[in-house]
Amino acid sequence: MxxxxxxxxxxxxxxxxxxxxxxxxxxxxxxxxxxxxxxxxxxxxxxxxxxxxxxxxxxxxxxxxxxxxxxxxxxxxxxxxxxxxxxxxxxxxxxxxxxxxxxxxxxxxxxxxxxxxxxxxxxxxxxxxxKGYCAEIFATYESSKKTMSLLFCNESITLADGSERVVDLYFGGRYYANKHMYILNDPLSHIVKQFKSRYVKVVDLFFDLACRYIAQIENVDSFTYIPLKPADIKEGKFDRFNNLKLIGLKKENMQLDTFLRCIKDFSQKGNDLYVRREIVKGAFEVIKDVENKTIVIIDDVFSTGSTILEAVKILYEAGAKKVIAVLLSVNQLTESSIKYKNLKCNICGSNMKLRMNKSSGQLFFGCENYQEHENGKSSTIDLLSGMDTLKEINKLEVVDIVDLQDEF
Ligand SMILES: [Zn+2]
Structure with a gap:
């Protein structure tokens, strides 16, 4: 995209x-x-x-x-x-x-x-x-397109015994956190946030396709996920990965399996890489036999990678043959000196943001009060036209270059 x-x-x-x-x-x-x-x-x-x-x-x-x-x-x-x-x-x-x-x-x-x-x-x-990165395509078009790609890179990790292992990392696309206001209107980022608290169909479709793709190129034995933290379970937080349907994967007699348990609560918010790696140490335990298995592990956002790499590490330490990680998105650093302009509602003049239609799952732009506006639907903008307009109003403006040369 x-x-x-x-x-x-x-x-x-x-x-x-x-x-x-x-x-x-x-x-x-x-x-x-x-x-x-x-x-x-x-x-x-x-x-x-x-x-x-x-x-x-x-x-x-x-x-x-x-x-x-x-x-x-x-x-x-x-x-x-x-x-x-x-x-x-x-x-x-x-x-x-x-x-x-x-x-x-x-x-x-x-x-x-x-x-x-x-x-x-x-x-x-x-x-x-x-067309671009797989999860971005799904988030924008709500369906797959012919030529989509997964982002790929690999990382080496050191196990407790000092030996080195490589983990293959696959990503669905780019994620922009809330603090990067100027890219708040990004479809995949919006969907990643929704997925924290409820079932999102396109996320299901993405993981289903990505897992089946990996199963074609590797001899995968099992698929697993990053488990909820103890406090989240106590609070009854939405168990997002266990609610995925993964229909295509099931048709091929594969499904998500629970291999890890989270045994301590930790928060990664606001910490730097070193602190994050320390905090997550010992957070997981392996609860099933992984000996000599090739395992795919899924998660939603890769920021510093501390959480997923810790999970990969303990799977390797428990005897896994190969571990591959599939992530919905990777967090971006998006500084820009260009001032970001939002879409404005043509009725009340306030900023429009991405919203999701609760029943269809469709994304659209609407202001905070769009439901109260008399002509309801006509005060919203569909996703693709909204994104197109945003690109136009956020273009780089040519500034008149002042001649700074003087007589010297
Ligand atoms: Zn309005």
Whole structure:
């Protein structure tokens, strides 16, 4: 999914000349049969021989210059690079991003719109034949699309005996926490929050599909989940994973099984990575035989990964052969200097937010008072048109560059 780009409006590609190979820089990218204009940007003067190359010192100034010169909006620009930090800045300026290469664990906080390996895949993205990350697609369209992907990376963990193991991590998409106000209107984030307290069909569909996918590529023996904490059980908190139906998985005679029990209450809110890892130590115990088994474990949000990695660790320590983690989403760091504008209700003028229709599960934008508005439904906006409008009103504005040169 493009977070800030309006796919029908793609006008310009910004290619990072300092990290992409020549074949990526010279390829004639097209959309619906029409060549898309491209600009090669570089911090060195090595690439100046390329047609349409620009040298830059400051990315923000560069984007301003390009937008003005090419008469296009930030939502019409896609940036392509092998450097996640280059793309991180692009995300901050509300520009679309394609990473060429594999994601690595250290950069999970700034996931680009797409990660690809080949030119062919870039062309698929530009023509919307590759739709994006699986859970984001489910959250937005309420159904699967042909070409969805899971984000993948792996992490090594050290067991109590000092030996090292690798865990494969699969993610459904990006999650933006409440404090990142400017991306509050994100469908997957909204759904992740709903899932904490009630059954959400698209979450069920996501885990069902993701688990069956892993079962096709690995010899999985069992599927399990992160269990509720003792205090949550006492309070009667919604047991979200045990309420999943996982219909496709059941048809193939597989289901979620309980392998872990949580034996202490812990809170990870507001703690840093080190504290989180310490706090979660000893939180789980293995209650079933896992000896020599390949186990898939599921959870909803990966932030520092402390909870899921602790669970994986004790499964390995109890003798599991291989443990694979599937997470609905991964928490993003989304700083931006661009002021975020919300949709406004055309009746009362207050901010509109994403809401979920309780019976259909459909997402829509509505203000706080939408139910009291006389013309009820006409005061709400459907999800896709709302997201499209948000991209437009939150584009990067071109500022007039003041000439600061004086006589010196
Ligand atoms: Zn209103």
């Amino acid at each position: 493009w977070k800030w780009t309006r796919p029908d409006n793609i006008q310009l590609l910004i290619l990072d000349g300092d990290t992409l190979e020549e074949e990526f820089l010279t390829y004639p990218y097209s959309k619906d049969g029409k060549i898309i204009k491209k600009i090669i940007v570089t911090k060195t003067d090595k690439l100046i021989s390329y047609e349409n190359s620009i040298m830059y010192f400051d990315l923000y100034d560069l984007i301003q210059e390009v937008m003005e010169k090419e008469k296009c909006e930030s939502y019409s620009i896609i940036s392509i690079s092998k450097d996640i930090l280059f793309l991180k800045s692009m995300i901050e300026y509300h520009i679309g991003t394609i990473l060429v290469g594999n994601l690595i664990h250290d950069f999970l906080k700034n996931i680009p719109d797409y990660d690809v390996l080949t030119i062919k895949q870039i062309v698929e993205v530009l023509n919307y034949d590759r």
